[in-house]
Amino acid sequence: MRLPCPCCGWRDLREFTCIGAADYLERPTADAPPEAWDAYLHVRDNPAGPARELWYHDPCGTWLVVERDTVMHAVTGSRAVEDAQ
Amino acid sequence: MIELSASQPFAGLHLPFSHGATRLSAIVPARMTMIAPFPGKTEALVKLLGGFPAPGEVFEPHLRLVWAGREQALAFGEGLPDGLETCASLNDQSDSWAGAILEGEDAKAVLARLVAMDLRALPAPSSARTMLGHLPLLLVKESEAEFQLWTYRSMAGSLKNDLDQAMRSVAARRAVT
Structure with a gap:
């Protein structure tokens, strides 16, 4: 599997660390109810199909949001978290 | 001693x-300095250094600058311009x-x-x-x-x-x- 790093171009999977669903980027505010924090920390979809995931490119230090299809294994795009937000 | x-x-x-x-x-x-521009200070940094490498770039305006990670470059050699510390984090990694x-x-x-x-x-x-x-x-x-x-x-x-x-x-x- 190869992933596109916005800095470095297409690189091998071994250079990346998968953090999980991109939901981690939507952190609730400090005064959000406990249910929102519970959902943020623990509740995840388990999509069969297009998914947005948070990855880290270890060598260059870029956090990226990768769009890929969990059924087809097709990687359709990636953006640096800095640019995606 | x-x-x-x-x-x-x-x-x-x-x-x-x-x-x-x-x-x-x-x-x-030799002297190696990691340069990481502070947010919003890239323009001032480019003026002082004569440029800042984009991903993958290596060039030598005065010092040899090598792209070394996201918004980071390694400068090889002595003689960083004065005032550089106001627009970037400088880290001696020689x-x-x-x-x-x-x-x-x-x-x-x-x-x-x-x-x-x-x-x-x-x-x-x-x-x-x-x-x-x-x-x-x-x-x-x-x-x-x-x-x-x-x-x-x-x-x-x-x-x-x-x-x-x-x-x-x-x-x-x-x-x-």
């Missing part, structure tokens, strides 16, 4: 050496890197065994952050037959061992074909 003496990153590792058509030699450490030069017509074949990148497609000069086997690597392609390989100093022995083995393998294959 204890007398401290400087030692080289590859001390005791028997560099330089050659196998077949490739040669590995150590780079004598003695935290181990650098070696791999050269020869088979250099790319040797690296193909260890680096998961197509080094033929890289322009020269240019730089890439990647991995050599399991080691973090800053690779600088100087020409089609010369590569600078930088890793963290504590990993100098592993860098030498990995390259030694790959150089032997490529030379052995050359000898029978």
